[in-house]
Amino acid sequence: MSASTSAFRSLSAAILKGFVRDRASVFFAVVFPLMFLVLFGGILGDQGQSRVEMIEIGDVAVFDSLPAGAEQAFMHTFEVSHTQDRAAAIAKVRKGDADVAVEMDGDRVVAHYTQTDRTKAAMTQGALASFVDASNLAASGQPPRYSLDVQQVEDDSLGAIQFATPGLLGWAVAMSASFGAAATLQGWRQSKLLRRLQLAPVSTRTVVGARVAVTVTIALVQMAIFVGLGSAAFGLRLTGAWPAAVPLLVVGTLCFMAVGLLAGAVARTTEGAVNMANFCVLPMSFLSGSFFPLDFMPHWLQVLSEMLPLRHLNDGMLDVMVRGEPASAVLLPMAILAGFTLVLTLLAARLFRWETV
Numbered sequence: 001m002s003a004s005t006s007a008f009r010s011l012s013a014a015i016l017k018g019f020v021r022d023r024a025s026v027f028f029a030v031v032f033p034l035m036f037l038v039l040f041g042g043i044l045g046d047q048g049q050s051r052v053e054m055i056e057i058g059d060v061a062v063f064d065s066l067p068a069g070a071e072q073a074f075m076h077t078f079e080v081s082h083t084q085d086r087a088a089a090i091a092k093v094r095k096g097d098a099d100v101a102v103e104m105d106g107d108r109v110v111a112h113y114t115q116t117d118r119t120k121a122a123m124t125q126g127a128l129a130s131f132v133d134a135s136n137l138a139a140s141g142q143p144p145r146y147s148l149d150v151q152q153v154e155d156d157s158l159g160a161i162q163f164a165t166p167g168l169l170g171w172a173v174a175m176s177a178s179f180g181a182a183a184t185l186q187g188w189r190q191s192k193l194l195r196r197l198q199l200a201p202v203s204t205r206t207v208v209g210a211r212v213a214v215t216v217t218i219a220l221v222q223m224a225i226f227v228g229l230g231s232a233a234f235g236l237r238l239t240g241a242w243p244a245a246v247p248l249l250v251v252g253t254l255c256f257m258a259v260g261l262l263a264g265a266v267a268r269t270t271e272g273a274v275n276m277a278n279f280c281v282l283p284m285s286f287l288s289g290s291f292f293p294l295d296f297m298p299h300w301l302q303v304l305s306e307m308l309p310l311r312h313l314n315d316g317m318l319d320v321m322v323r324g325e326p327a328s329a330v331l332l333p334m335a336i337l338a339g340f341t342l343v344l345t346l347l348a349a350r351l352f353r354w355e356t357v
Contacts, residue, residue, distance in 0.1 A: 007202045011210035019180075019214065028179065029218060030225065033172030037226060040164045041234035051079040052124050055089040057103035062135045070134040077127050100124050161234045163293075166245075166317035169226045171290035173219045173249060174256040174281050174310050180215055181260025182273035190270060212257065219253040220246070241320040244327035248320075248334055252313040255337045256281070258344035259309075265352040284310045289318075309340045 019025050056063075066074055081098075083089050089101040090112050099120060101112040111128055113121050188194045197207055223246070230236030260277050267273035285291065287301060288310035294302055305311045316333030319325035 008206050008210055008213075011202070011207060012213050015210055015214045016217070019218065025180070029172070029176035030222060033168060033175070033222070034225065034229065036171075037165065037168050037229060038233075040168065041161050041230065052077060052100065052120070052127065053098045054078040054080050055092060055098050055101040056080055056082045057086050057089050057101055058084060060102050060104050060109070062104065062109050062132060066131060066135055067138050070131060070138075074131055100128070102128070161230060161236055162322045163318065165226060165230045165236055166321050167288075167290040167314045169223060169249075170252065170288070170310055170314040170317060171281075171285040172222050172226070173253055174259075174285065174313070175278075176218055176222065177215050177253045177256035178260035178263065178277040178281050179274050180218070181211075181257040182263040182267070182277040183260075183270050184211060185261055185264030186267055186270045186273040189264075212254070215257055216250055216253050219249055223249055238321050239324045241325065241327045241329070244320045244330045245317045248313065248316045248330040248337075251334045251337045251341070252309070255309050255313070255341045255344070258341045258348065261348040262344050262351070265348040281310070284308050287311070289314050309337055312336045 019029075063074060086101075086103065089098070092098045093101050093112055093114050096114065096116055099113065099117075103110050103112075109128070109132055111125065113124055115121055188197075197204070227236065227238065231238075259280055260273075263276035263280065264273040267276050287297075287305045288294075288308050289305070290310065294305060297305070312333040316330045319329040320327060
């Protein structure tokens with residue numbers, strides 16, 4: 001075994017031991033992200049289709065003449081209660097105790113709804129319109145000319161946890177890699193360890209390589225824990241090309257190490273470096289689909305998110321872990337992340353100072 005290899009192993013072991021002994025680092029790198037996985041997994045795993053709470057004011061005859069199939073769908077969609085008190089029913093809707101109050105005014109069906117939940121309000125109005133149309137068709141005595149057959153494009157086994165796991169994993173890796181690099185660089189500079197390492201019989205390449213190896217190892221451990229817990233506890237199922245997410249995760253880890261290096265190069269204290277890295281990663285996680293889908297964001301924010309490295313890490317892992325894309329789907333995200341890594345590393349090297357100013 002060469003001296004450089006022995007030094008690399010010793011340094012890697014020392015850095016890893018330091019990480020394991022630092023309870024705060026372990027908490028924020030492993031435990032804290034897992035809390036989000038458990039939270040999201042518990043919420044999404046027990047997410048049934050909630051019924052719309054409807055109050056019928058008086059006799060609403062239109063819903064009594066639904067065809068058999070439509071009647072079953074109506075009962076599945078609405079949870080119906082009855083009252084004769086119109087004012088009380090509307091007051092309940094206004095307070096959010098019910099979603100809609102329905103009454104008949106001659107041949108008109110009048111629906112009183114609330115805009116508190118705009119998505120549910122739109123769904124409620126659409127469902128009511130379709131059931132009124134079904135009643136009109138049944139009253140005409142004419143058979144329906146067209147029918148609708150809906151088919152899900154994903155496998156039936158897919159659940160919401162499949163789509164949440166890659167994003168949460170990307171955020172966890174981005175957080176631990178950037179925080180670790182920022183704190184390490186600034187901490188070593190403040191303690192004058194960087195200067196002492198210049199005099200040590202170890203090359204700079206060996207020191208940097210050991211730090212990178214430990215960070216990548218932590219990221220792979222995070223991936224193993226996320227996938228293992230998601231599969232065992234929440235029914236996570238991966239597609240055939242999911243191993244391609246491993247090299248993508250490695251490149252993503254290097255990218256966010258570069259983010260941390262830039263923060264460590266600019267900041268004057270360890271706390272400032274970590275806060276600066278957090279300032280970069282936390283907004284990026286919200287804009288990159290780590291916590292919720294990007295479809296609900298305005299178009300300009302979706303365009304902005306394309307300029308963020310975490311967006312490409314999340315999308316690449318989502319493609320091969322969930323969407324069934326081939327392994328080649330990670331090549332473009334890897335190239336983009338490698339470009340970010342190169343630019344940010346060069347910028348950090350340009351701004352780096354050996355001494356704290």
